[in-house]
Amino acid sequence: MRRRLITSTLAVVLVVIAVFGLSLVIVETRTITNSAQERVDSEAVRLVSIVDSRLIAEEQITSEILRDQVEEGRYAVVRLRHRAPIEIGDKPRGDVIKATERGEAGESVTVEEPRSEVTREVGRTLMIIGLVALLAIIAAALLAIRQGNRLAAPLTDLAETAERLGSGDPRPRHKRYGVPELDRIAEVLDGSAERIARMLTAERRLAADASHQLRTPLTALSMRLEEITLTGDIDTVQEEANIAINQVERLTAVVERLLTNSRDPRNGSAVPFELDEVVKQQVEEWLPAYRGAGRAIVRSGPRHLRAVGTPGAVAQVLAALIENSLMHGGGTVALRTRAVGNQAVVEVTDEGPGVPPDLGARIFERTISGRNSTGIGLAVARDLAEADGGRLELLQGKPPVFALFLSRTRPRKPSTGEDGGETPTVR
Template structure:
C-alpha cells in the first residue's frame, strides 16, 4: 500500500511538473529572445537618430565620431551606410551564422544595421532551463518525501486497525481507544472499539454464566447422587419409590436452576414474580440439607409464622435459601436457624448460625464476586443476591456476629389456610 501511495503521488507530481515546466520554458525562451531583439532594435534606432542629427548639423560622420555609441558589454556590431560615402563599421562582427540583427533606415537614405552574437542569448536560455530543471527536481524530491510521510501516516493506522481486528479474533477484546485524525479511519476505530466492548461483555457474561452454573448445579447434583446411591443400596420397594419420587423432584428443581440461570443471563430485567407459599420452599430445602447438617453434627431449626405468601419466583428463592444454608454449613458453626417474619409489606426470610460470623474487613463486600474470607469461590452469595434482585427482592447481611442473612420479598395476601406451623413456634430437624 505504501508503495502504491508513493507511486501515485509521484506520478501526479511528474505530470503537474511536466505540464507546468514545458509551457513555462517555452514562454521564457520567447521572452528572452524578444528582449534581446528589442535591445538590438533600440540600439539601431539610436544610431539612426545620431546619424540623422549629424547630417542635419553638417558634422562629419565617420567611425571615430560614432565610436562608443554601441554597447560594449553586449559586444554588438554595427554597420552604417550613407549615400555617397564609404560604409562605416563599428565593433567586431559576431561569430556564428545567425546573429541577432536589426536594420533601421533614416529619412536621408542612411541605413544602420546592428548585430549581436547569440552566445549571451543562448546562455540566458540555458540558465533559465537549468533553473526550471532545479525547481522541478526540488519539487519532485519534496513530493517524494511528502508521499513517503503521507504513506506512512496512512499505513500506520491501517496496521493498527489490522492488529486490533486480529486481537479481537484471538479473544483479546480490550479496546485501544486510538484515533488518527482521519475521519474514515477514526470511524473504523470507533466501530472496532465498540465491537471490542460488546465482545468483552459477551465473554464476561459467558464466563459468569459458566461460573454460576458450576456453583449452582454442584449442590443439586450432589443431593441427587445421594438419593440415587440410597436407591442403589436398598432392596425395599417402598423406599425405592420414596427416594425415586424425591429424586424426580430434585431433577425438576435442577431443571429450574438451569432455566433460571439461562433466563438471568439473557435478560436480567425480566421478572417472573408471583405469589407462592414460602413454607413449601423452606420445607423442601430443609429436607435436602438436613442429612448434610446431621453428618456435620449440627441441627436445623425452623421458626416463624406459617402460611406466609411471598411475591417472587419459588425456584429462585429456593436457590437463594440453598446458598445461605450452604454458606452456614461451610463457613459457620453450631445450629442453623431459618426464620420467617413479616415486616410491613415485606416477608423476611432469615438464615442464622452460631459461628464466628463474617470478618469485619469484609462487611457488605461479602456479596461481591471473588470475595471470600475462607478461600472459597466467592460466587455463592453473589449469585444469591443476583437471583433475589431479579424478581424485585433483596438480600442483605443484617448482622456480622452472629451472622444473619436476610432475604426481603414482597408480601402477598393469603387466600386462607396454613401449612400447620403455629405462629411463633420453632421446630428442629
C-alpha cells in the same frame, strides 16, 4: 495504501509540473528571444539616428567615433553612399540576431548580436525552473509520505484492534488520530469492545455460576445412580430412582434459572445512547423511498436526548413504524422526540387515514393487518421495544400516532441476600 497514496500524489504533481512547466519554458524562451530582438532593434534605431544627425551637421563619421555608441559584444555595420562600410566591433560567428534600419539620407545601419547570449539566458531560466520543479517534487513527496503515514498508520492500528476483538481480547484502546472519520471508527470499535467485554463477563459469570450450582445436583444424582447399580432390592431401587428424579427436576430448575438470568436485558446490550442520532439515521435512510413516493419525512424535537436501550433494536422499531406509514399512511411523516419525566418518547405520525377503529386494540397482534401484508411488523417492533424495557403504543388512531417509550436511566438492579433471593428495596 501508503504506497498508493504517495504514488498518486507524486503522479499528480508531476503532471502539473509537466503541463505548467512546459508552458512556462515555452513562454520564457519566447520572451527572452523577443527581448533580445527588441534590444538589437532599439540599438539599430539609435545608431541610425546618430548617423543622421551627424550627416545633417556635416560632421565626420568614423568607427572610432561610433565605437562608444555600440554595446560591448555587439557588431554594427554603417553603410553610407559613395563610401566604404564602417564596421564597429568584432563580427560574431554562428547564428546571430540581426536588425537593420535605414536613415533619411539613404544610409543603413545593421546591428548583430550572437544568439549564444540568448541561449545562455534561456539555459539559466530553465535551470531555475528545473530547480523550482525539483523542490516542488521533494515537498510533494514529503507531504505525501506524511499524509500516507497519518492515514495508513491509524488504519493499520484499527485493523489490529479489530483483530484483537476477533481473537477474544475486548479491551478498548481509547486512542484517537485527529481524523474525524477514523476517530468515528475508533469510537465504534471501543463501544463494541466494551459491549463484548460485558457479554464475555456475563458468559463467564454464567459458566462460573453453572459450574457451582450444578456441581451439587450432579454429584447427588451420580451417587443415587451408583446406589441403584449396587443394590438388587426393588424397594431400594424405587426409592433411589424417585430421589434421582427429584435431583433431575432440581437440576432442570437450576438450568432454567441460570438461562433466565443470562437473558436479562439489564445484563445484555442495552446501553445509554443518543436517541436523536438513531432518529436522524432512520430519516436519512428512508428519505429516498419517500421522495420516490412523492412524500416527505421530517424530524423534530430536542437534540442530544439520551435513552437506554439497544440502538440497533430501536432503529428496527422506528424502521417498522416508518415503513408502516409509507405503506398504509399518507402525506408527510413526522418523527418527534420529547422527554416525559424519566422517559424518552419518539412519536411517529403521518397525514393518512389512520388506523381503523376495529383494529386499534389489536394492531400489535401477529397476523393483524389493515391491508395485504404479513401483519407481523408491529408485533415484532413491540417485542423489540419490550426487550429493552420500553413499550410501543398507539396513542391516536386518526391521524395515527405511534409512540416508543424508553427509559432515560438504567434500571437499578435489586440486591440479593445470602440465600440468593432478591432483597426488597425499602421505600
